[in-house]
Amino acid sequence: MLSLESITKTIQDWLFAKFTPQIALTIECVIVILLCITLFAVLGLVLVLLERKVAARIQIRLGPNRVGPGGIFQTAADTLKLIMKEGLTPDAADKFLFNLAPFVVMMVAMLLLAPIAFAKNFQIWDINIGVLYVSSISSLSVIGILMAGWASNNKYSLLGAMRSGAQIVSYELSAGFAVLTIVVLTGSLQISEIVASQENGWWLFKGHIPVIIAFVLYIIAVTAETNRAPFDLAEAESELTAGFHTEYSGMKFALFFLAEYINIFIVCAIGATLFLGGWMPLHIGHWKDFNHIMDYIPSSVWFMGKTFFLIFLIMWFRWTFPRLRVDQLLNLEWKYLLPISLFNLLLVTVIAIMGWHF
């Protein structure tokens, strides 16, 4: 069967047969980088279009439908427009930081791609502290946002960036706790082991109600961390024009925009890995036949399906819920999510110690 695993293996074998190990490794790195960039571009185009279509359907509209059949080239046309626009730098801005910020945000998104398992044995870097790596790197994106807000020398940008800082710092906690519940159950930080531990059922089903609560908390927290509605105070069009990226235009704006969508993809991929088994097909306990049938669907399809399901969920939130005020936002985190996730973690620990999960 043709799978991503066999393709990568063939390429690797061929490269190592042809070249010395150093050169082969370099070529592999280049291939990986190219693949990442392609993935970014494709994801950006697909997710933006998906978001616009979902938004339209939810608001009983049609959405973009003029460029190409059903509007599928709309985002490509938008990108073309953004590339051709002038990238303006305001006079009073801190030029260096202003131009650096979009790349910082983008780089963080790229780094996060490393430990994600896209399919069976198809992973850039199976680092043994995968989950820790993800949660530490993802908190770096706030630096890019603060940089953008500060360097723009504009009160809207600064306010947006400050809000974003407060928001990410506080929601990091409950996202971390939600991730920890799975780490407690698995006993490992490595992504591949977390996926392997879900061989006989996804944690969402195996872990009883506490894991379901953790899943809900995770989804709420990452929605906040990616600065999306109902937590999009950092952008808050109605009060801050566009928040931290008010002064950005052209391709630099596009990078922020792209990074937002890549981040959504990444947090959804992590969520799918932790709670929904990553690339692991739907297995139910010891039903050998059922499990075997499920194995026929390629693991990459499982992974993408779960990820896009979560992405859809987050989009659904965005177009349903009203935006929170900044005090409500912090109330929600410190008075509700954090106590609940602490208590929940305790429960999960008890479950894990007693071995009550399946």
Place this chain on the structure above:
Amino acid sequence: MFLKDYISDVYNGVTSLLKGMRKTGYYFTHSKEIITEQYPDNRATLKLADRFKGEVVMPHDQNNEHTCTGCTACELACPNGTIKIITKFDITPEGKKKKAIDAFIYRLEMCTLCNLCIVACPSDAIIMAPNFEHSVFDRSKLTKVLNKPGSKIKEGIE
């Protein structure tokens, strides 16, 4: 007590959010709810809301008769000076003089479509029409005479 409030807070919050998501989820899965009109493409079958206000018109029946008495109530009601009623005196068959309109001048470019003239008219002679393709190359085309040439007031309207 505190704990009970806390839990009911969380419960109420979650249920109301789920209620909202059910509504939007319903819209997402039911494409027949979509209200977008593909305007230039479906120009022939375009359906506009009943209360759409596009322009003031004066309906005439098949005998080219309207119900405007020339009372100028609409002219007085209009906050923008959009309407100008020019009256004349018709001679009835009995030889009596009767007031009638000569021209009902309506300046679309000054109209805010506020509906006040329609409400003010005692004989329902004017209505709002759902026309919206008002672009013209010459502004003078926006000044319209609403009573058709040769039209007269319907019998029995005072």
